[in-house]
Each structure stands twice: as structure tokens, then as C-alpha cells.
Amino acid sequence: MKPFQKLDGLVAPMDRANVDTDAIIPKQFLKSIKRSGFGPNLFDEWRYRDVGQPGQDNSGRPLNPDFVLNQPRYKGAEILLTRDNFGCGSSREHAPWALEDFGFRVLIGPSFADIFFNNCFKNGLLPIKLAADEVDALFAQCHGSEGYRLCVDLQAQTITRPDGKVIAFDVDPFRRECLLNGWDDIGLTLRHADKIRDFEARRRIAQPWLFA
């Protein structure tokens, strides 16, 4: 996994609640057996005026000019502001894959759906939960000033606004360490292989029907 430490990045606002993973990456693109290449189809139904198909060349497709990420001022954005319950619905990890492939590294919102939140950390994507009024203020500043950037420091657990205000955020220490170092979860877990084997052996005796 790509490590994440610090980012000074352009911010784009996704100003709607309950953005589901079907919207982030529609089902037809889930037929891929690869982990990469989902970026051009991120928010496909909102972003284009036609219906996209897997394997298609997306460069000539008609864009929806009203869609926020199609606006020139947000080109190259690496930080996405979101509203409540972002990433709800399907557990498809293709959603964080698509966000990451598009270029996002940080999501900032008042709440995220559980499975999506978890999937982000497995892919070098940092979702940050802030109080609703802090998020409102970021949306207002972002809408109001072109080229709006934020500086996100995972080590310090801070977001610094252009006006100098520093916002602290929480993140699980274990997830933070993994993300800072780009550690592979599986490798970490296998350090406990003996414990897993012991647990399994006890379970096999206590509940043999689970091992039939």
C-alpha cells in the first residue's frame, strides 16, 4: 500500500449527502478482475451524459459540464469534501479504488459509511471525520475561493486552512501507523500466526461442527 504522511492539495466539494458506492462506481465496471483503471469511471453516471461501458475509451465521451469534478477549477483535486454518510451501500472496494485512481488521497466529511471507511484505509486513502460545523465552514471557503487548498498532516493529525486555522482530527492509532508506513495488513496479522493456530485448535475441540 502507498504510504500517506502529508499532503498539500487542491480541494473539491461533493455537496450532497448519502453518496452511495453505486454512484461512486456503477455496477458495470465491477466486472473487471483488476484492481486498477477505475478512475475514468469514477461517478460515471453523474460525470458523463451517456451510459459508460467497461473497456470503453472514455476520452471522447460527452461530459456533464454541471458536474462538480468536470469544472476546470477542480482539475487535479486530491482532497474531496463530502457530506453525511458518504460511501453508503455496497461494500465494493472498487469505490476507494476509483477515488484513488482518479487522484484523491483524502476525504473530509461529517460521517462515512462503515464498510467504505474501512476499505479506504486499505488503499492509502485517508477519510477524516470532522464536526458538522467544521465541514460546513470548509464547504463555504471552498465554494468561495478558487484554487482552495488544505494541508493534511497525518503524523500531526491536523488540517491547516489557508487562513492559518488548524483543525485537529482523530484517527485510530493502529490505522494511522499502517497508513503512515504503508504497511500490508496481512503481513502484520501473520506475525500472530501462532496465536491464530492456538485459537483455531481450541475452537476445533469446543465446536467441532464448525470444522466439518
Next chain:
Amino acid sequence: MQAQTLYEKLWSSHVVHVEDDGTALIYIDRHLVHEVTSPQAFEGLKLAGRKPWRVDSIVATADHNTPTDHWEQGILDPVSRQQVETLDSNIREVGALAYFPFKNERQGIVHVIGPENGATLPGMTVVCGDSHTSTHGAFACLAHGIGTSEVEHVMATQCLLQKKSKTMLISVEGELGAGVTAKDIVLAIIGRIGTAGGTGYAMEFAGSAIRSLSMEGRMTICNMAIEAGARAGLVAVDDKTIDYLKDRPFSPKGETWDRAVEYWRTLHSDEGAQFDAVVELDAAKILPQVTWGTSPEMVAAIDGIVPDPALEADPVKREGMERALQYMGLKARTPIAEIPVDKVFIGSCTNSRIEDLRAAAEVARGRRKADNVKLVLVVPGSGLVKRQAEAEGLDKVFVAAGFEWREPGCSMCLAMNADRLEPGERCASTSNRNFEGRQGAGGRTHLVSPAMAAAAAIAGHFADVRTLA
């Protein structure tokens, strides 16, 4: 000992290791695998030179991409076919406790075949790369959806990294009215607490109305816990749980069965156990439900109207409602019962079990679909459900009513196969998500129970199944 909730019992019996910050390694007993979220995990294992930790925890099937008609032609879409063939070859290489491939008589939706084969048992941890894994919580399992990285993690280590959830008790007391079903209960719950109401919680469903439900009904409720934001739904073990599991192919037998049952009987929240949140609903007040918007929380009773965004004070919510009405092609204050439908879908991991098909058939019996309804798809959840329905003659009832009787699979719940809505088409659907484009780009989904879906097919618009003429 301190009184424990069912969730706490399941959690503590699976913890292998705990990090300083409370992140735990929990042991996984059952890993359900399907073709969409597993190929990258198998590939990851291979690239790292890792072997699956315990192959006999895996039960696999192909369900999302499989067609529901003309099985003799195979899978026509080459991209879908490649995904299904990739699962075939991965399972051939790695192995599994059981694999029900495309066209197998026990193939079906992964959340239908687990329980019906006794591969889902009380006290288990169950995971699958699919958010509707919460379904299995109806058997007092700790069951939830995971991403593909976690699919790979479980294959490699038999464990999952987890933080303990908070607990929420949803108590539904009283008697359900005639024609009101498990689907109506869970839609009413989501309408009450919202789609993020359960975020961070494991949700236990209890109360006399839940106990009165069959296992099928309880699965419908737990299935949609995720639509209320909760990764896991739970129902305590009782006689119905045990009766359902007796003599299933992978259920324990003989003396082991007796030992298992003795343990399963302990899988309930203790008297006096404390929950972090409690929500109470009166079953008698729940009416048949119909969603009107693009989130499952946008729901009304059949005698209700489409709400007016102008009355919503919260600007983010108001804009969400306005956008939903525009997408759905609906005007505020339209009576729900006056909304016409173009298509009807009866199926999905929410409502494709035998009881669901019986409920739909009861409404359809001796009636015909309305002329304005272009298609009524009935898609059983598995080959076994299909066979049972045919043995009961339900297929004939559907066909006589002008409905189509199909082969099992996920079908138009998410439209990864050929079954889908065209832009602008409106569907009464027994599935679980009414998101934009879920059943096909531009399609408009209204979530209902199987009986209400059949009633809409007959009437040509949403209709109160309790008073259907």
C-alpha cells in the same frame, strides 16, 4: 457474570488478539465467496505467494453476473463470463468446502444458499465481499460485508482486523397487521432512524413481532440492517432457528447436533444486558411501505403521499429530496397509490426465498398483470427455492398472471446481468436499494414487499395489498 448482549457474546468468543488501541483480530468461521469481489483477492494471494489458511471455511457461488434465462446459451456478455470463469478456475485451484457454480442445481444468491445448506450456523462469524452479508445475522451469527482487501486478508489469515461496534437494540413489539411483512418492518425502521442511523452499531432485532417472523422474514430484516447503516444485524436463537437448521446438508448431525444446539441456546442477549442505543417500534402501527426517493430512508406508507421538500428545514436534506424527486420523476404531494409502474422485480437476497414467492403468488393467483406493466420478473433466490416453488405450483400461478418465471441469481437487484431498467422506467422492486441507477442507468426504483410488488403488477400502480380488489 455481567449480563451480556448477543453481540458481546459473539465478539468475545472470536477475539484472537487485541492491539493497544482496541483493534482486534477476530477469527472467521465462514467465508462466502462470489465472482465480483474475489478475483483481485485471489490474485493478491498468488502474487504474494500465500496459500489460503483454511479452505474448508469457504463456500462459493456465482450469482451477480449470471443470466436468469436461456441458460443453454451460457453467459453471453464476455466480460461477465470472464469473471465467472475466473471464479471457476480460482476455486478449482484453491478448493472450497462447497462450490455451486453457474447452472448447478444448488447455485443461487450467496445469502440464500448459505442458510439453506446449513453452511450458516449460529455462533459463527460469517464474512463475504458483499454488504448484504448482514442477512446471516438472522441465525445469531456475527455476519458482515467486507471489502476485497479484507477478502484477501481472511483467505490468508482466517482473521479480520476489527474495532468493536456499539450495540443497538431495535425492539418491535405487538402484532403485525394482515398483509404487513418483514420488509415493511425493516423499511419502517430505516424510515425512522435513517440510512446512517446504525453507523458504528451492531443492530439486534428483538420483540414479539420479530419472534413471530419465520427465519425467512428475519433474514429479510437483517439483510437490510446495512441499509440502516449497521454492518451487522442480529436475531437471537430460538426454536425456529434450530428447526430451520435441522437436517440441512452442512448442519451437524447426531450427537454433535445435540452439543451444538445446547450451545446455540445460549446465543441471546441476557436479561438486563445494556445496549448503547434502543429504538422501539409498535408493530400494529406499521403499514405496507413504499419508497419514493433514491435512498431507502425516503419511504412512506401506502396510504401516504410523496413529501414536500419545501417543508424540510435542513438545506442539505431539502436539496437531497428535490434531487430525488427530480430523478424519480415525481411531484411532491402525489398520493403513493397513484404512482404507476412500468416493471416489477420480485427477487434479490432480501426477498427471493420460498416464503416471499408464496406471498407474491397468493396475490397473483387468479389475476393478470395490468396492461401498462411491461415486465414482471420473478427470480428465485436459488435452484432449491426454484424447485420448491415449482413443486408447489407457484411458477404456474406466476405464468398465468403474465409474470416471467426465471432462473436464480441477483438479477435486477443490481443489474449486472441483462435484467435491467431502461432510462426513465419505474419499477416496484423487492430488492434493497433504490439508489440512482441501481437497477439500470436512469431507472427509478421503489422498494416494496413481495406482496406489494405483486399488487402493483396487478393494479398497474402501487396498491394497498390489504384492500386489493
